[in-house]
Amino acid sequence: MKKIFLSIVLMTLALVSFEVFNFQVTQNALSDLLKPLGQAGVSWALVLTIALCAIDVLALVWISSAMDKKRDFTLWFLFWAWFLGVFFNAMVLGWGFYLALQNHSATQAIATVLAVILAIVVSAIRVLVVNSPIIFLNSHQSS
Secondary structure, eight states: OHHHHHHHHHHHHHHHHHHHHHHHHHHHHHHHHHTTOEETTEEHHHHHHHHHHHHHHHHHHHHHHTSSSOOOHHHHHHHHHHHHHHHHHHHHHHHHHHHHHHTTTOOHHHHHHHHHHHHHHHHHHHHHHHHHHHHHHHHHHHO
């Protein structure tokens, strides 16, 4: 039981840490693209980060609860919404990384390649962090 609790705590910590990092990079990228635009005093970076985090949690809940049930179209729509969110987030993160690398006098080609690589790596981390609790819970339910 301690092992399961510790695993859940570490997975939650990983997801929260990832979202904090994601917020900082998203805020940097969107402040360059949209300047100080927002809605009702709330920045677009915060809105986007909350939306992506909510989609991550919703994906966790729906996919894990539907593992034993018949898969319907709702699950597929949720999966594709989550996947498109990951893709859009990768583009914003790529732009944020590109801006950060430009401030460190990297050549444009190096900055572009590194930004693409970092966006792909962060997207892969997001997919793995969101899906690891599902796999973990399913492996402990069956045993």
